[in-house]
Amino acid sequence: MTSDDQKSIWMEEYVRGSASAETVAKLEEALREEPDFREPFLEYLNVDLALSLEAAFTPKKEDAPLSIQRRYRVKSLTITSIAAVLALLLIGTWWFTNHESPTFATVTNRVGAGELEPGTNLGEERVDLSRGILEIKSARGAHIVVEAPAAFQFESDQQLRLFYGKVAANVPESAHGFSVLTSTGKAIDLGTEFGVDVPQDGGDAEIHVFEGEVIAQAQNGNRKNILGGEAFSLHKENGGERELRSAAFVLPDEFALLHVDGAEQLRSKSDAVLTTLRSDPALIRLLDFESEADLPEGQYRIVQGRWPGLRAPEFVETGDHIKLDVGGNRDLPQLTLAAWIRLDRLGAPYQSLLHTDGWDQSNPGQVHWMVTHHTTMRLALSGNTLAAGSSETQGYPDSITPVLPDKGRWVHLATVYDSDKRTVRFYINGEFDSESRQDVAHPARLGPSEIGNWDLRDRKLSGRIDELILLARIMSDTELRELYEAGNPYR
Amino acid sequence: MTSIEETSNDHFLRLFTTTEPALRGFVRSLVPTTTDADDVLQEVAITLWKKYSEFAGDSEEDFRRWAFGVAKFKALSWRRDQGRDQHVFSDDMTNLLAEDSESNLGKLAAQRTALKVCLDKLSPEQKSLVEVAYAPGAKIEQIAQSLGRTAMALYKQLHRIRNSLVECTRTEIRKEDW
Numbered sequence: 001m002t003s004d005d006q007k008s009i010w011m012e013e014y015v016r017g018s019a020s021a022e023t024v025a026k027l028e029e030a031l032r033e034e035p036d037f038r039e040p041f042l043e044y045l046n047v048d049l050a051l052s053l054e055a056a057f058t059p060k061k062e063d064a065p066l067s068i069q070r071r072y073r074v075k076s077l078t079i080t081s082i083a084a085v086l087a088l089l090l091i092g093t094w095w096f097t098n099h100e101s102p103t104f105a106t107v108t109n110r111v112g113a114g115e116l117e118p119g120t121n122l123g124e125e126r127v128d129l130s131r132g133i134l135e136i137k138s139a140r141g142a143h144i145v146v147e148a149p150a151a152f153q154f155e156s157d158q159q160l161r162l163f164y165g166k167v168a169a170n171v172p173e174s175a176h177g178f179s180v181l182t183s184t185g186k187a188i189d190l191g192t193e194f195g196v197d198v199p200q201d202g203g204d205a206e207i208h209v210f211e212g213e214v215i216a217q218a219q220n221g222n223r224k225n226i227l228g229g230e231a232f233s234l235h236k237e238n239g240g241e242r243e244l245r246s247a248a249f250v251l252p253d254e255f256a257l258l259h260v261d262g263a264e265q266l267r268s269k270s271d272a273v274l275t276t277l278r279s280d281p282a283l284i285r286l287l288d289f290e291s292e293a294d295l296p297e298g299q300y301r302i303v304q305g306r307w308p309g310l311r312a313p314e315f316v317e318t319g320d321h322i323k324l325d326v327g328g329n330r331d332l333p334q335l336t337l338a339a340w341i342r343l344d345r346l347g348a349p350y351q352s353l354l355h356t357d358g359w360d361q362s363n364p365g366q367v368h369w370m371v372t373h374h375t376t377m378r379l380a381l382s383g384n385t386l387a388a389g390s391s392e393t394q395g396y397p398d399s400i401t402p403v404l405p406d407k408g409r410w411v412h413l414a415t416v417y418d419s420d421k422r423t424v425r426f427y428i429n430g431e432f433d434s435e436s437r438q439d440v441a442h443p444a445r446l447g448p449s450e451i452g453n454w455d456l457r458d459r460k461l462s463g464r465i466d467e468l469i470l471l472a473r474i475m476s477d478t479e480l481r482e483l484y485e486a487g488n489p490y491r
Numbered sequence: 492m493t494s495i496e497e498t499s500n501d502h503f504l505r506l507f508t509t510t511e512p513a514l515r516g517f518v519r520s521l522v523p524t525t526t527d528a529d530d531v532l533q534e535v536a537i538t539l540w541k542k543y544s545e546f547a548g549d550s551e552e553d554f555r556r557w558a559f560g561v562a563k564f565k566a567l568s569w570r571r572d573q574g575r576d577q578h579v580f581s582d583d584m585t586n587l588l589a590e591d592s593e594s595n596l597g598k599l600a601a602q603r604t605a606l607k608v609c610l611d612k613l614s615p616e617q618k619s620l621v622e623v624a625y626a627p628g629a630k631i632e633q634i635a636q637s638l639g640r641t642a643m644a645l646y647k648q649l650h651r652i653r654n655s656l657v658e659c660t661r662t663e664i665r666k667e668d669w
Contacts, residue, residue, distance in 0.1 A: 012650040017524040024578040046599045049519040050606045055625030278560030281545035293594030328549035472547035
């Protein structure tokens, strides 16, 4: 913590335009490290602005009488109090690193900033993880991935207590019997890959089994075997079946693909591309879910985005959705839709990406964008028809390459509509997939819409969506490739 | 000039005039000095005007989003254009401040309104110093010389005035909450 007086001095120099490089760097560090300082800083700049506006409208007085007070004090922290704080910090670190405790597991890797460094040995202490994703290897060889926010504690090398958060484990033979304990029951591994999700608000724990077999044991001793592809909710009394949500967990093999270093670098690369898009006059809406004030209305929960520190909405229940009202009552001759998505599974009849309200032939050009259970991406516009000889069998423009939920990994989807050329182009992970030709091609129309659902009949989007872009122009192959590369969380 | 163009001009002017105070506040939060903010705002206004025919939104809120997008872009390129002598924040910090500033729009607008009340609470001497120092084109060194003071002393006093005004606006805004 920098003293308020020190920050105040830096602020004054900054606003005067005469701060040295060193001062600007220190001020920036203080603003980054102490989020509470940012509001007073913005207030100060704002007052400076308001004063200049006032003065600009005040008639100038010549030789205004002034008497300037000379007296001012600059307070400073005494050297002794700084030394005392430093000494306390050093003693704390020394105690922590030298305190004897059994080692049940070791942090092997980390994505994003976080509380624990790789190489940290974990004993019986409780760990509260507020940022990042950790990869942990138990002494018996179980691979465990913990995603923040989470709180957990190893009780032995074979038992992990999860207070809240998401844990995924890949358990080799040497660690068979590894269990995750929650307040409502436990999951005992029988040689598998599985995940446990304990909501922070105290809801029921869920066990999701991706491969092999797990025993779910409720608090009253009731047991149930859960096989790969199944999920189970642990109530206090007994339990109930759930739909498997593979996208809700970062599994050990996905962790290995994430960029371990430079999450911040990736973010600034992505920010640069998004900043350019935000200044594009053709931009209808860009939703990145990062700013609390800019979160759209709807029914969803905010979870971790494509990398630690980023956020994304998650849709779990049928009917979860985001409400939008964009594009007004206008004809859009060209339209690009793009988003990162992370699907739990394929859903019948489809996973809704963006559905304008209704589906009315009297309002031609209405946009419906989805992933069908035939694993294709579809862009349907009301009143449009496919060109004669099209290969699509369902009557709507569909992509060719399957959009698989692939164990809930992030995938980038984009589609470009041009009513003048009468084409729909599909892109998956920045690669051009296919072009569909239309016979009748109305200009696109948006207006009141839902993401993740359709207002006429509940449709489900099961998973997460991020960085949704609606642009009233064509994006080129190169632009879409760049958009994908800038936002790709995998190496 | 056709009547359609006039309508579009009117439309632009209405949107721009409505957005201008918030936009100015937003730009101010991204650059060091008020003069820098004026330079960037000018660039922003030119771009908005030139590209208005391509503007895809239709509401005031759509326009505000776009204007803020252009402003952030211009502020980032402005800071890259600064020579080594002008010391500015990194792109990351500029992004962070833009985010905070955008989510505090209402609060900052309320603060600018509250400032009018607070200015009346300044002593006559403080008021005159503010008027002179903030007048367009004012040079603190010259003002200091004419007063027989050092420039540093004036900077410090202006700093104290701004701090007391920040305090005062906080109190004023809290009063309105009751």
